[in-house]
Amino acid sequence: MSALLEISGYRLAFDGFEGRAHVLDGIDLTVAEGETVGIVGETGCGKSVLARSVARLVDMPPGCVPGGGIRFAGQDVFAMDQRGLARLRGHGVAMIFQDPMTYLNPVFSIGSQMVDVIRAHDRAEGKPKRARAAARDAAAELLDAVRLPDPGRLLDRYPHELSGGMRQRVLIAMALTGTPRLLVADEPTTALDVTIQAQVLRLIAELVAARRLTLMLISHDLGVIGALCRRVVVMYAGTIVEDGAADVLFAAPRHPYTRGLLAAVPDLARPAHRARPIPGHIPNLLQPPPGCRFHPRCELAVGRCVAEKPPLRQVDGRLVACHRAEEAAA
Amino acid sequence: MSGALLEVRGLAKRYAQKGGRVLRAVDGVDLRLTAGESLGLVGESGCGKSTVARLVLRLIPPSGGEIRFQGRDIASLGEDALRPLRRDMQIIFQNPHSALNPRRTVFASVAEPLVVQGTSRGTEAQARVTELLRQVGLPESFLWRFPHELSGGQKQRVCIARALALAPKLLVLDEPTSALDVSVQAQILDFLQELRGSLGLTYLFISHNLAVVRQVCDRVAVMYLGRIVEEGPVETIFAAPRHPYTRALIGSVLPPRPSCLPEAALAGDVPNAAEIPPGCRFAPRCPIRMERCLGDDPALAGDGSHRVACWAA
């Protein structure tokens, strides 16, 4: 398997009124073609900006990259020109987001928006643009592929006439237009009801399998990650704290934050398990704690955790960034 | 009276829509809360659970039905008559970011109930607010902060302090933790549990998160399209759900671990409350639908504690 996405030492900061916020601090992540990777973490851990960085969707300024880089299929994302970026977005990386309504224009029908996207992709790929009628047929096929009933009629409807689940399917269909290799899904089902969530997740899983897509799924919901991803990356305050196979990581987390996170989730199947909070709160990224960013909340923290940033290292079949990972067995 | 703090019968809320259609947001709901218990009200978006919360607190007037609070029907009381009763019932909202006026300090927000109800003002109010903040685990230095300087969990604590200011008996919690991170959610849930024990509060806990409800509630009522379809003790409902919708809801919950996707038990979308189907309202999505379900609307029935509205149950 070859590496499709290589993020190495990637740092991202935002300049604001109160100074520079160090939002991502040395992210190392390599994703091979065909993997399903879940990125989990709480608000402010940097999972969404990391996802957006992959398609270079972070505004700069106020953002800036003090170090590191991202390579997609061997090409440096930050060195691409406008043409290269246009090809990358959609043809290489496709994104779907939490709130589909924000990404659909309310004044145009589903059909006309999809036709525009399809033709824009043709142009980005340097092919002759399809005629509108042909593009419309392609749009109907895509809607059919995401299991939307009666695609022909749906093309003439407007975003507000669709339910949340249908809109998300339309966005997934649009994401597929450029035949992407990597699908980045940022909280794709967070705004949906549980019964609809199950339907949309099933669809994503089927598409990923059928089209051999690489999936990068961003979520705060361990259940969603657990259902769709074979590999889990846990982020905390702009760093990756643990990275490994889902069954290994869920069964025996080694990083104290991963353990805290798992213990904090109420579990319907285990009513006896009381959700346990993680004491303290997330650090201010303007002045992140020195050393390990989790140390102020960590019950295992020792002097070394304050002095020295723990690198990601192999422990017990997964990568952990913790000086005391060996002692942190579940 | 046998200790019912709140008793709701046949509660309804209808909204007239354009084109003469009527949206039946709440369509005949019966609820009963004994003092000191915690009732979970679960359902998907648009099922009317938040409308029930607002009706019970009389933030909106009902279109029909009875709301007995401490034995008195408050369904048709005017705002002036309600004002003294409001001391005994308070609400916590889902999104703490919009539940606090961005232009007011923490002090001003928490002191508002005291000022409005005329219980205390000036230095006395400051002392009371400081005490309330301490009770919800916030330092005195927060008094003069603005909401945007607080984290989500801290804001929710401020909202809880505001709700506690008048020492209410009934607390309606409308998705109190769904806008919060899991680690913070666990903090707030813990705290709410503790509070109920120490202050003897009664909770109407509205949520779409079944795992949370299972943790903090004694009884649970499942709502679908404006009606309660199943109601009973938490243990019974989760161990042996009898309504197909409850089963689908529980089946759709993803456990926090590697799992297979649940077989999509339910097809289709949640229907619109303006187009409630005849017969059983769940029939169009129901996997075990029978002939009878399309014509006859089942009522909530069963033994005293566990009741279901389903012909197949």
Place this chain on the structure above:
Amino acid sequence: MSLALRRASFAERHAASLRQLRFFAWSFGRSPSSMLGLAIVLGFLLVAAFGPWIAPYPLDAEGAMNLGNRLKPPAAAHWFGTDEMGNDLFSRVVLATRTSLWVGLTIVGMATVIGVPLGIAAGYFGGVARAVIMRVTDVFLSVPGIVLALAIVAALGPGILNGIIALSIVWWPGYVRLVEAKALALRNEPFVEAARAVGASNLRILAVHILPNCTSPIIVKASMDMGLAILAAASLGFIGLGAKPPAPEWGAMISVARTYMPNWWWYAVFPGLAIYLTVLGFNLFGDGLRDILDPKSNRG
């Protein structure tokens, strides 16, 4: 335990507000166009305040006649040249600033006083109150403002005071529209529901929760309208329905000056430049305020 029964000091209570102000100043200062607007507005205010001390020939604004100096081009003695009466144009332009300032303030002030309460009532109460207020507003908005103002001035008779009255009458509907939309959105905010849940009266909710959250767009609109109101008053002056010569007013000055174009260009150019700069300044300033006070509504 010494629970603080001491009333918190002013500094303690307002520390957060001060931090907020510093943040506003910082973000405002980052935009060059906002700063240019601020500089122009400040300059305008200073000139208005100290006009009589700045103007080299204050009497020229009151209709003095120096026919020997008629229509002199700009020079060291008369920076902006002189007009057909031999009056110093620089003095007249400077002294007209004060007229413009109070014209702008009065019109915008009246419009706010009339429009904001109506808008809040319409948005918060809804129903019949809203229907009545908004339909009346629509009637006013459906007639071009300046045409309506012309009709009113024609009825009242020309003069600067009547011009202001007329412009105030046509100006308030914009505020009703703005505030109604905002109040409508705020009405369903959870913090308003929370206030109702503790038994707060409608009056209290309007004063404490709705109005303070409407101020940002009002301030932004008012600052932009300052420029537009000054322009509208100058337009009335230009067609002879506003201020009457010899009272110094930019619009009236240009009105007389147009007969002297193009040979005596400075007569029209300097009052015109004054109007241009003032309107530009208030617009840039208002834009800057919107960026910091109302970042979400930023350019739609």
